[in-house]
Amino acid sequence: MSSKVVVIGGGVIGSSIAYFLRLSDPTVSVTVIERDPTYARSSSALSAASIRQQFSTPLSIQMSLFGIEFLRSIGERLEVDGARPSIDLHEGGYLFLATPAGLATLRDNHALQKRLGADISLLDTQELQTRFPWLNTEDLAAGAYGESGEGWFDGYGLVQALRKKAQALGARYIAADVTDVQRTGNRVTHVQTANGERFACDVVVNAAGAWSRKVAQMVGIDLPVYARRRSIFNVTSPAKLERCPLLIDPGGVYFRPEGQSFICGTSPSADNDPDDLPLDEVDHALFDDVIWPALAHRVPQFEALRVQNCWSGYYEYNVLDQNAVIGYHPDVANCLFANGFSGHGLQQGPATGRGISELILHGRYTTLDLGSLSFTRVLENRPIVEKNVV
Known part of the structure; x- marks a missing residue:
């Protein structure tokens, strides 16, 4: 099991990962490095903030079915010190x-x-x-x-609620820009920020959204995700x-x-x-x-x-197939990806956070199998065709 997890990116995806990790195992050290704690330029805050099950691929439908279950119960799930957050969920269809x-x-x-x-x-x-x-x-x-x-909600409210709950559960948030990810052989050892701080890690998770390609390049990996x-x-x-x-x-x-x-x-x-x-x-x-x-x-x-x-x-746009890339990279044993949602990040964030936490803690998915979204499909050029892209 991994005792030190560093998550790069503290939007809905990164904060969902931190939340599920600390909820599932309070002994795991979780550090989230977020370049902009105001989220003024984050996709989580600037999107149309909506959720649907109307996809053409089974896994996207299943991820959003869990997403709506999570959003409906956000008050109980993300309560901190008796205060229950509201994201103004409106199931207008x-x-x-x-x-x-x-x-x-x-x-x-x-x-x-x-x-x-x-x-x-x-x-x-x-x-x-x-x-x-x-x-x-x-x-x-x-x-x-x-x-x-199906409907819409307050995306900024969701990221703030996830962040506050993750912090209440013991996740540490660092306001800094990642400038280097140090790798030895097939493992990442440290993450370094612009102010010179270095964070040792057993596992690093790239959840940097529209900036995830730059983070991947620091590890020597070509990620087909661009800021659109x-x-x-x-x-x-x-x-x-x-x-x-x-x-x-x-x-x-x-x-x-x-x-x-x-x-x-x-x-x-x-x-x-x-x-x-x-x-x-x-x-x-x-x-x-x-x-x-x-x-x-x-x-x-x-x-x-x-x-x-x-x-x-920004959409963090996966040019291969507009679907997320989730899971370990086959050539870097302790480097996980949660990128390229192409406009679906808010609604697929809860399922992604749960799935990534399962991979870290158990070495496999224990609820919904996200394996078809792995990095291997990118390396093998096997796009998942989604007909309902908005």
């Missing part, structure tokens, strides 16, 4: 829409989701009109709607959309309620998605040329809307 060209895929995904226990309904156009009368269905064939277990900027727009509109879910249009534009307004966004085209774009800039052209026209087409009331606020955050 996802609504994936499909044109006739996408109908077969939607049906196949729905069948898999139902078989694994997700509460998803497949709605034809008449049912869509009945439930969501504000929706333009003229070019649609169907929609898949999460009746429960995603812009989010907060818009106001006179539209009154009853029972509004998080809606994903067939072209990839999404929107959801945010108080009395809405937030929306989409991924840029593959030929216009470079790495490491500055977070203090927003892709306004993407809103004008792609997002607004799609919103106005799908919801006619959105013809009249105004951008109230906007910001950018």
Whole structure:
């Protein structure tokens, strides 16, 4: 068993790992090194903070089923000194829409989701009109709607609650930038920070999010995870959309309620998605040329809307297959990875933290087997194809 664990990155992934480790075995020393304790630029705080089971791969569905179970019970799980955190979980559902060209895929995904226990309904156009009368269905064939277990929440609140609970359980948090990971043979021995501190470790976990590729390079490992900027727009509109879910249009534009307004966004085209774009800039052209026209087409009331606020955050984007890389590296015996979630980190964080803690403490997964997400698939170029990428 490993007695000293150093986790690089203290966002939702890193803090979930620290929480589950200390919860499962209080004798394990856990040090979390987080470069920005304010989380001002972290994906955990800047994302659209949502959860769904509407994936096309069994493991992603199962991870998010545990995710919603965790979020629903966060008050009891993460209580500290009698104070129970709240993340304002709103199970408003996802609504994936499909044109006739996408109908077969939607049906196949729905069948898999139902078989694994997700509460998803497949709605034809008449049912869509009945439930969501504000929706333009003229070019649609169907929609898949999460009746429960899907929705949105306070991502910043989640990372703070996990961090505080991990600290209460005895995890130590260090505010510093990692500058070197020292390796001897097939083992990492120390992690060094910018202020010269060195932390000895039996196990090191790379949970550095959008900066994980740089950390991997310090160990001499090529990780295919890059920082890809995603812009989010907060818009106001006179539209009154009853029972509004998080809606994903067939072209990839999404929107959801945010108080009395809405937030929306989409991924840029593959030929216009470079790495490491500055977070203090927003892709306004993407809103004008792609997002607004799609919103106005799908919801006619959105013809009249105004951008109230906007910001950018990073996806830690796995260019192999947009799925996470989780587990030990086969060439570095004590180096674990939890990276490349490509927009799914918040919802898959609890399952990842539990799984990584099991690997460290028991040498194997004891609950949900995350083995298919191992680094080996990267080395062997075996992508996992996910059809529901947002």
